[in-house]
Amino acid sequence: MKNLFVTKAALLGGEPIRSKRPGYFSWPIGGQPEKEALRRVLHSGVWGTLGKECSDFAAKYAEFCQAKHALPVINGTTAIELILRGLGIGYGDEVIVPPYTFTASVHAIVLTGAKPVFADVDLDTFCLSAAAVEKSITPRTRAILGVHVGGRPVDFDALGAVADKHGIPLIEDAAQAHGSEWKNRRIGSLGKAAAFSFQNSKNLSGGEGGAITTNDDDLYQRLWSLHHNGRPRNSTDMTSVCLGTNARLSEWQCAILLAQMKNLDACPEARTRAAARLDNALGKMPFISVMRKDERITRNSYHLYCFRYHAKALGNLPRSVFVRAIQAENVAAISEGYCQPIYDMKILYSDDFKRMTGCTFENPKSRLPNNETIAYKEGCWIYQSSLLGTDDDTDKIIQAFEKVAANAEELKQTFA
Numbered sequence: 001m002k003n004l005f006v007t008k009a010a011l012l013g014g015e016p017i018r019s020k021r022p023g024y025f026s027w028p029i030g031g032q033p034e035k036e037a038l039r040r041v042l043h044s045g046v047w048g049t050l051g052k053e054c055s056d057f058a059a060k061y062a063e064f065c066q067a068k069h070a071l072p073v074i075n076g077t078t079a080i081e082l083i084l085r086g087l088g089i090g091y092g093d094e095v096i097v098p099p100y101t102f103t104a105s106v107h108a109i110v111l112t113g114a115k116p117v118f119a120d121v122d123l124d125t126f127c128l129s130a131a132a133v134e135k136s137i138t139p140r141t142r143a144i145l146g147v148h149v150g151g152r153p154v155d156f157d158a159l160g161a162v163a164d165k166h167g168i169p170l171i172e173d174a175a176q177a178h179g180s181e182w183k184n185r186r187i188g189s190l191g192k193a194a195a196f197s198f199q200n201s202k203n204l205s206g207g208e209g210g211a212i213t214t215n216d217d218d219l220y221q222r223l224w225s226l227h228h229n230g231r232p233r234n235s236t237d238m239t240s241v242c243l244g245t246n247a248r249l250s251e252w253q254c255a256i257l258l259a260q261m262k263n264l265d266a267c268p269e270a271r272t273r274a275a276a277r278l279d280n281a282l283g284k285m286p287f288i289s290v291m292r293k294d295e296r297i298t299r300n301s302y303h304l305y306c307f308r309y310h311a312k313a314l315g316n317l318p319r320s321v322f323v324r325a326i327q328a329e330n331v332a333a334i335s336e337g338y339c340q341p342i343y344d345m346k347i348l349y350s351d352d353f354k355r356m357t358g359c360t361f362e363n364p365k366s367r368l369p370n371n372e373t374i375a376y377k378e379g380c381w382i383y384q385s386s387l388l389g390t391d392d393d394t395d396k397i398i399q400a401f402e403k404v405a406a407n408a409e410e411l412k413q414t415f416a
């Protein structure tokens with residue numbers, strides 16, 4: 001018999017919990033400080049690069065990351081590629097990477113000529129598993145690229161131990177992890193080097209942009225030359241000292257980033273508060289698993305609030321319908337996440353891949369059961385700006401989960 005007390009889900013034509021999406025979902029947020037920043041550059045006569053905005057931003061961002069150096073570059077993809085090049089990694093080498101990441105992590109490896117080797121992730125963190133990394137190491141392994149998925153730091157203790165044991169560097173893909181901390185130390189200061197993205201959606205946004213942070217003086221010098229067509233640092237010499245590229249970030253973007261840095265201090269409290277509230281409520285729902293608590297993570301940027309959805313516990317309501325139903329309630333921007341694993345994408349089996357790396361790629365699917373589960377069945381995210389409301393706003397997200405659960409059978413009959 002139909003439960004008369006269940007409010008009809010918005011996706012089924014019922015009244016949504018919110019009539020429309022609230023303003024705080026919009027990201028990035030710009031205002032007077034950004035206008036002033038752009039005006040400053042306009043009148044400075046230096047629009048291109050390597051001016052005061054760039055050096056000011058580099059200094060401030062290095063300080064924020066508790067790192068010795070920060071090098072602004074054009075985007076996060078190039079930041080990863082340059083780090084690998086700076087470490088002399090390329091053709092014939094292997095780089096271990098998790099499959100649960102944005103394709104950029106893998107593109108950057110392939111662009112150097114190296115081969116990506118996928119190691120599985122943990123079900124309750126979505127991040128690289130140290131045990132899986134250990135099994136993936138071969139004599140050709142030259143680096144581990146740890147991705148801080150959604151802003152959650154990788155397990156530096158376990159991954160660092162594997163990296164040290166084999167004498168290979170741990171590089172951070174910190175594209176989503178601005179301001180996250182591991183044992184009170186900032187992301188960007190723990191690995192050999194870290195790559196950040198300032199793409200439109202990121203917690204620190206310049207529309208586009210990126211940065212590399214490192215504590216290694218020699219690596220920094222090499223990276224500086226690499227990002228400036230191989231030219232030597234602190235010299236007007238036009239002779240290139242290495243084969244580089246132009247990855248310089250413009251003064252416009254550095255000025256915007258300087259203005260946007262205020263968000264790095266203003267927003268984390270709201271996201272952390274909302275995430276804790278969600279963990280507490282969603283963690284009690286039989287169809288949701290929240291991410292594992294880890295006291296060593298002293299701050300999480302929560303670029304994405306990740307969780308697992310168990311369709312079986314909701315009468316086999318497919319994940320895609322569940323996500324659409326939450327979306328329709330206008331309470332959160334939610335996604336099924338990286339639902340096609342990179343190793344299942346055609347790009348890795350293309351002639352381009354063979355030409356660039358000199359090798360063929362075999363599908364490692366059978367070695368990656370956790371990623372298969374997360375990508376194809378259970379993984380979900382809520383985007384960071386949906387966590388910027390009040391407690392009452394967060395409670396509306398929780399309410400939406402309850403409401404969709406109560407409508408699961410009808411949603412399945414209608415949409416599955």
Ligand SMILES: Cc1ncc(COP(=O)(O)O)c(C=O)c1O
Pocket residue numbers: 075076077078101102104105147173175176196197198199209210
């Ligand atoms: C995990 C991860 N790595 C790398 C990147 C690449 O950054 P960008 O888009 O700035 O090139 C992104 C950005 O979306 C990302 O999320």
